[in-house]
Amino acid sequence: MRKLGVAIVGMGNRSKAHAPLLKIMQDKFELVAICDGITERAKAAGATYNVPWYDNVQQLLVKERPDIVDIVLPPDAHHVVGVLAAEHKVHLMCETPISITLPLADAMINAAQRNGVKFEVAEQVYRWPEERLKRQIIEAGVIGEPLRVYCRFRTGAYHAMNALRAYTGWATPRRVWGATRSFAVTPFLNFGNPTQEENWEHALVEFENGVIGIHEQVSNWLSPFRRDLPRNLGVDASKGFIYENDVYVFANDGNQRHTMQIETIDVEGMAVPARYKVDTDPPVVWENPYTAYPVGDMDGIARIDYWHSLYDAIVHNRELNYGALEARKDQELPIAYRESARQGGLPVELPLKAVTAYEERMHQEYRQKYGSDPLQDLEKLANNVFPQMGIRWAA
Numbered sequence: 001m002r003k004l005g006v007a008i009v010g011m012g013n014r015s016k017a018h019a020p021l022l023k024i025m026q027d028k029f030e031l032v033a034i035c036d037g038i039t040e041r042a043k044a045a046g047a048t049y050n051v052p053w054y055d056n057v058q059q060l061l062v063k064e065r066p067d068i069v070d071i072v073l074p075p076d077a078h079h080v081v082g083v084l085a086a087e088h089k090v091h092l093m094c095e096t097p098i099s100i101t102l103p104l105a106d107a108m109i110n111a112a113q114r115n116g117v118k119f120e121v122a123e124q125v126y127r128w129p130e131e132r133l134k135r136q137i138i139e140a141g142v143i144g145e146p147l148r149v150y151c152r153f154r155t156g157a158y159h160a161m162n163a164l165r166a167y168t169g170w171a172t173p174r175r176v177w178g179a180t181r182s183f184a185v186t187p188f189l190n191f192g193n194p195t196q197e198e199n200w201e202h203a204l205v206e207f208e209n210g211v212i213g214i215h216e217q218v219s220n221w222l223s224p225f226r227r228d229l230p231r232n233l234g235v236d237a238s239k240g241f242i243y244e245n246d247v248y249v250f251a252n253d254g255n256q257r258h259t260m261q262i263e264t265i266d267v268e269g270m271a272v273p274a275r276y277k278v279d280t281d282p283p284v285v286w287e288n289p290y291t292a293y294p295v296g297d298m299d300g301i302a303r304i305d306y307w308h309s310l311y312d313a314i315v316h317n318r319e320l321n322y323g324a325l326e327a328r329k330d331q332e333l334p335i336a337y338r339e340s341a342r343q344g345g346l347p348v349e350l351p352l353k354a355v356t357a358y359e360e361r362m363h364q365e366y367r368q369k370y371g372s373d374p375l376q377d378l379e380k381l382a383n384n385v386f387p388q389m390g391i392r393w394a395a
């Protein structure tokens with residue numbers, strides 16, 4: 001079986017989820033090099049994974065000529081490395097979000113198309129086994145037609161939008177309303193920065209099939225402040241509802257509750273879920289196609305899936321099972337509701353037909369922060385060490 005050479009760019013926190021998985025998937029991939037703008041970090045990661053290391057991505061692209069660049073950089077940098085790698089005819093795996101604005105996402109998408117390279121995005125939410133089973137439950141008609149889908153999240157809004165879109169059966173969103181608010185709270189450290197404020201985003205999404213999406217999100221997600229706030233996902237439908245991992249089917253004499261069950265098998269000493277199921281009528285089962293790998297957690301199973309998607313697209317010329325265009329849709333929604341919030345809650349129609357004022361402001365902040373236009377000077381920007389938070393919360 002053909003192996004694809006992967007170079008990871010960005011050896012911060014998230015790379016620790018990528019590099020070990022590539023090792024587990026060594027039937028398909030080989031880590032061939034790593035890069036980080038912080039020289040000491042690059043050197044240490046090179047030693048850890050026993051591969052050549054670089055602190056300059058352009059040198060890596062020229063010298064290593066990998067099949068795939070895995071972009072695990074802060075979001076402000078995704079398009080910078082994405083465009084440069086595509087111009088070197090290197091396929092792209094990109095962490096979420098695809099980019100901070102749609103023009104920057106489009107720069108990557110166009111570069112990939114122009115150069116004939118595949119472009120997958122590491123969105124995992126709809127790929128979580130529990131989420132796949134929920135979608136099958138909805139498709140089987142067990143709870144009737146979805147009416148309202150909702151999500152409270154502490155991390156990227158694009159993940160939340162991915163979950164909501166999946167629950168609607170990937171219906172097209174037509175309109176959004178947004179409200180963002182800052183609240184005074186007791187002092188705490190946010191990424192080491194003292195702050196007394198937290199920001200909440202609230203959004204309503206109207207889908208073409210009449211389903212309403214409801215989303216709320218706090219932006220201080222890595223601070224201690226709301227760390228323990230549970231993620232909250234649900235579907236209210238015409239014959240019942242799903243709340244987290246429980247399915248409730250309406251009956252006049254009391255709802256029937258069905259809790260998701262997991263059957264595991266032993267794979268190299270690891271309990272790997274073989275199937276997720278609910279004993280509804282009819283019963284619904286999701287079979288894990290990746291039991292060949294000793295990966296037992298839902299996020300890991302989802303990550304195997306996006307690597308498979310890219311592998312099959314490159315080697316077998318199959319369609320990506322998510323891809324950059326879907327990732328763009330998941331990012332278009334937060335952009336649109338932030339634009340609505342900026343306009344005092346006026347509805348914003350979808351799809352967006354022009355660059356929003358919110359995005360213009362992001363680009364302006366980008367120029368101020370990094371001294372370069374985000375769509376120009378990519379080679380210069382590639383040498384900048386981008387911070388983890390960047391400008392992504394500017395609203």
Ligand SMILES: NC(=O)c1ccc[n+]([C@@H]2O[C@H](COP(=O)([O-])OP(=O)(O)OC[C@H]3O[C@@H](n4cnc5c(N)ncnc54)[C@H](O)[C@@H]3O)[C@@H](O)[C@H]2O)c1
Pocket residue numbers: 009010011012013014015035036037038041055057072073074075077095096097122123124381382383384385386387388
């Ligand atoms: N899918 C998920 O659930 C999930 C979870 C966490 C993070 N992420 C995403 O992963 C990405 C990385 O996040 P992180 O938490 O690892 O950030 P991080 O700041 O910990 O790591 C980023 C690394 O990139 C390096 N870097 C910055 N600019 C560079 C450049 N020009 N060239 C080479 N290296 C450069 C930094 O030195 C740093 O080591 C982000 O896009 C984030 O949104 C996704």
